[in-house]
Structure formats: C-alpha cells, structure tokens
Amino acid sequence: MRPNTPTPLKEEESKASSKMSSPESAETCLAQNVQAAEESMDYRTRRKDLLIVERNQVWDLQTRLEASEVEVQAAGIVFKIREHERRDLELYGNLPSEAVPGPEVRDMGGHFLSNKSRIEGSLVFDISRHMPKGCHLHIHFNTELPPEMLLPHARRLKDTMFVRTTRPLLARDDFEKAEIVFNVMPKTTTSADIFSFEYNPDVKAELTSPWMRWADFRLSFPHDLVYEERPEGLDDAECWAREKMALTAERVYSDKQTTNGIWACFNQGTRAFKGLMNYESVYRWYIGEAINSMIRDKVMYAELRPMLMDKTIPSDDGLRQLDHSAQMKIICEEVKRKTKELEDKGELDKFPFGLKIIYCTPRSVPKARMQTELLDCIKLKQEFPNLICGFDLVGAEDRPNHIGFYCDLLVGFQKTCKDLDLTIPFMFHAGETLLDTGGSSDPEKSNLYDSLLLHCKRIGHGYSLLKHPLLIEKYKQQNICLELCPISNELLHLCGNIRQHPFPQLLAAGLHCTLNADNPSLFRRHSDVGAWLETTCSVEYPAQLLERRREEAGNGNI
Missing domain, CATH: 3.20.20.140 (Metal-dependent hydrolases)
Known part of the structure; x- marks a missing residue:
C-alpha cells in the first residue's frame, strides 16, 4: 500500500496555516481587526440602543419626563454636592486606591452608627432636612x-416612677447583661434595692417586689461606668438606662453579634421605652x-x-x-x-x-x-x-x-x-x-x-x-x-x-x-x-x- 502523499493544494493550505499561526501574523490580524472596530460604529450603536431601551423603562421615567427645568437643575446640583462629599476627607474620602485608608476615612453609605456624626455635618443632610x-x-x-427627652420627665415623678432589672446589679457584668423596665406605680409601693444581694427580680414573687423607686436608684447608682455617649444633663443612671434603650455601635457591629442577638437587644430597648412614655x-x-x-x-x-x-x-x-x-x-x-x-x-x-x-x-x-x-x-x-x-x-x-x-x-x-x-x-x-x-x-x-x-x-x-x-x-x-x-x-x-x-x-x-x-x-x-x-x-x-x-x-x- 502506497503512503499518502500531500497534493499541491494541501501543501499550499499547510503553508498558509503555518504562516497565520506565527506570532507576527496574529499581531497583524489583531491590529487590523481593532482598527476595523474603531472605524465601525456597530458596537457603539448597539450599546447606545441598549441604554435607550433601559432608560425608557426606568421606574421614575414619568417623573423625569415631567420635570421642570428648575427641578432638573436641582437634582443635578444635589448629585454634584453628593459626589463632592464622597471625596471630602473631612466627611468620607474613601476613594478607590491601593493605599490602606487611615482611621479618619469613612465610606459614604457605610455603617450608619459609625458615620452618624459625619452625616449630621453633611450638606446633603441639611438639604434633605429642608426638603x-x-x-x-x-x-x-x-x-x-x-x-434623653423622656428621662427628665421621669425625674419629676419622684415618688411614683419605678424601675426593675432582670438581675441584681452587683458586678460590672450585671450592668452589661441586665434588662431595665420602667413603670409608674402608686407611691405606697414598697421599694426594693436592686443593688442588694437579696434582690429578687421575679415579678411574680408573692412576698417581694422587684420594683425600686427611680429616684432612689439614681442616688445609689455607681459613677465609674463608661458610656458610648453622654448627653448633656443626664446623670450616670440615666446614661446607663439610655444605652439600654438605644442600640450602640459596639452591640450592633460586634463580630460576635448575631441576628437573633441584636433583635433581643432591640426588644429590650422597646420594653424600656414603653414605661418611660406610657x-x-x-x-x-x-x-x-x-x-x-x-x-x-x-x-x-x-x-x-x-x-x-x-x-x-x-x-x-x-x-x-x-x-x-x-x-x-x-x-x-x-x-x-x-x-x-x-x-x-x-x-x-x-x-x-x-x-x-x-x-x-x-x-x-x-x-x-x-x-x-x-x-x-x-x-x-x-x-x-x-x-x-x-x-x-x-x-x-x-x-x-x-x-x-x-x-x-x-x-x-x-x-x-x-x-x-x-x-x-x-x-x-x-x-x-x-x-x-x-x-x-x-x-x-x-x-x-x-x-x-x-x-x-x-x-x-x-x-x-x-x-x-x-x-x-x-x-x-x-x-x-x-x-x-x-x-x-x-x-x-x-x-x-x-x-x-x-x-x-x-x-x-x-x-x-x-x-x-x-x-x-x-x-x-x-x-x-x-x-x-x-x-x-x-x-x-x-x-x-x-x-x-x-x-x-x-x-x-x-
């Protein structure tokens, strides 16, 4: 049997294929095709058409179409201010970069509690407030x-505002873990001592009451606790109660916090608020x-x-x-x-x-x-x-x-x-x-x-x-x-x-x-x-x- 011998046509195809597979040929081919793409409007036209179709389906299309010249101008101004504040190092300033940002830098739209003070100093915030x-x-x-608006009112009820906690307040850990509840009760109510070893937090106990007069609680409260915030005019007991009612950055953003855990903190705060305003x-x-x-x-x-x-x-x-x-x-x-x-x-x-x-x-x-x-x-x-x-x-x-x-x-x-x-x-x-x-x-x-x-x-x-x-x-x-x-x-x-x-x-x-x-x-x-x-x-x-x-x-x- 005679071996296969290449025909002249196959020899030409082989030479052409070898030529096209060379690095020089690939470079030439790519350059030619890129130039052709640059000269063609096909891709740009398809992209423009795509954007037009989407723009005509946006949720606020009717509002945009009906917007007055002043409204369009106002929206543009707010957008520019927002983008300026995104780059402002005194407010946010966290721009894409290989540099590790310093502790003073924040993300616009980052953690709310971490950004709260900067938000309140923002011009966009001021504009939002006036709209x-x-x-x-x-x-x-x-x-x-x-x-902090409710607690001063509670002070005025010297004889009838009471408080209870879910454990006696003896060690620092107790102050961290205890829940607090307020209630208005007749002044004849026997006042317990939450700071005593004998304190019984059980509200169903027949022989003891878990309720301590709020005025007495404030007088007995220790002065060495540290608070995330200390609003002017509040004493130590009130600052502690306030942190029980409002979510703190430490509780919200802790790497050990869970969804169920933060909901528990939230519900405790809700229960504390109830007695203060009801x-x-x-x-x-x-x-x-x-x-x-x-x-x-x-x-x-x-x-x-x-x-x-x-x-x-x-x-x-x-x-x-x-x-x-x-x-x-x-x-x-x-x-x-x-x-x-x-x-x-x-x-x-x-x-x-x-x-x-x-x-x-x-x-x-x-x-x-x-x-x-x-x-x-x-x-x-x-x-x-x-x-x-x-x-x-x-x-x-x-x-x-x-x-x-x-x-x-x-x-x-x-x-x-x-x-x-x-x-x-x-x-x-x-x-x-x-x-x-x-x-x-x-x-x-x-x-x-x-x-x-x-x-x-x-x-x-x-x-x-x-x-x-x-x-x-x-x-x-x-x-x-x-x-x-x-x-x-x-x-x-x-x-x-x-x-x-x-x-x-x-x-x-x-x-x-x-x-x-x-x-x-x-x-x-x-x-x-x-x-x-x-x-x-x-x-x-x-x-x-x-x-x-x-x-x-x-x-x-x-």
Missing part, C-alpha cells in the same frame, strides 16, 4: 422621641413633641403605630388607669390643639394632613387573644373613625407565628369590617427577614404570601420580596406599597450597610416604595431625615420626586 416629605408611614409610636402626662406631651419633630423634618402627614395589646396606661400618681378610648382621646385633643396653634400662626401648611393610628399587636399571641385584639381594633375604629387607619401584626419574623396562622381570624375580620361598613386595611410587617420562613423552617410560610392574599394596602419592610418573582408582579398588580426602612434593616443585620440594601432593585422592579425611620430613637436618630439622606447617598433619587410624594400624600394616594 418636603409628604408622609411618614412606618414609625412606631413609642420610639419617635429620644430617651403614662398620662408624658403621653399627652409626647404627641405634641412628635408633631414638632415631624414639622422640623418637613413631614406633612404621619401614621403612628402604638402597640395596643396592653389595654391601659397609668395616671402620673399610679392610682388610675386610662383605657384605649382615653388614650385615643388624648391623641385627638393634642392633634387638635397643635392644629389650632399652627392655624393661629398661619403655619398650617407645615403639618396640613395630621396623623392617624395603625393598631398593632404581636404575632406571638394565641388565636383566642388575637380575636380579642381584632375586636378591640374594630371598636376603636367605630369610636374614632377618622383616627384608626389600619391593623398591623408585628414582631421578629424569624419567630412564630406566621401571618397565615391567623388566616381564618383575619378573613373573618375583613368580612366583619365590610358588614359594618368600616375600612381598616391590613398593613402587616412582612419580609423583614433573611430566612423568610415565617418563624418556621418552611419557606411556604413566608408572610409575603399571606400579605398578598389578605390584600394588604402596604407592607412593612418587604426586604425579602426580591426572592419571589411571581409575588413582585402580583404586588404590582394589587398596588401594594412597601414601607422601606433601610437604616433599621442595617442595624438589625439584614444588610451590612445602606449600599447593600435592595431599595434600588425594588424600585427598578416597578414596586411602589416609601422611605421610613421605623424606630428612630432606638437607632440613635433624633430625626426622621436619616433614612432620606442615607438613601440619597446610595441611589439617584431625583429631587423632583420628593415634590411628587408630597402631592400624593395630599391627595390620599398612599
């Missing part, structure tokens, strides 16, 4: 004002001051969320109890008084739409108790039809129960409201979780499903909604609005900082969103503006959109 904000739709009633004189004062706080922040309408499972609050002497009806009357009286005060000054435009109340109760209660809560909400709505505006279930979503646990009660509530010609929309906390399993190990118990099926008007947080492409479309179809609370989500460990928050993605998905403070005092914010500023630093939020939000609040569209 109108149509409404504040997610704020818990007992955490609108900081503890008594007659401060309850009344609190409403006016809360409105003043909103006026300072240019908020024109608010919906506050009191936890109403406790049915009474005490009078200042601890001898009388004010039920829900009495509490709601106080709110109505104080709103009316503040409205008249603004009218007399010709300043009603500063808070033109007033405030309303969303009835809140925890998801952890048994079904029988939930039925009582639903009935109480209906009765309050009947008595105060213009005040009660919704019903909410609250609590850490990684703990039982999920909303569906109460489905029959909630459906029955809706039918009862319809029969009685009442409008009490659901505004559940839902999606404020990473697990998103409704306090179980079953993903199908996500509260986001039940919030949809029960026709919520809005949901609180909605952080985990992006896990559910179907629900995103359903929420859009039902016009369910998300009450986003970015700073709250950071401090409770849903995200590491504001830049990691899914707010831009939720907007891009076409969902209705509002920005909210949630629990400003627990999060060391004396202002509701922080949420606006932090988001402004993280997403391009057109200045003209804020004006649209103000108009929507006035028209009742949210």
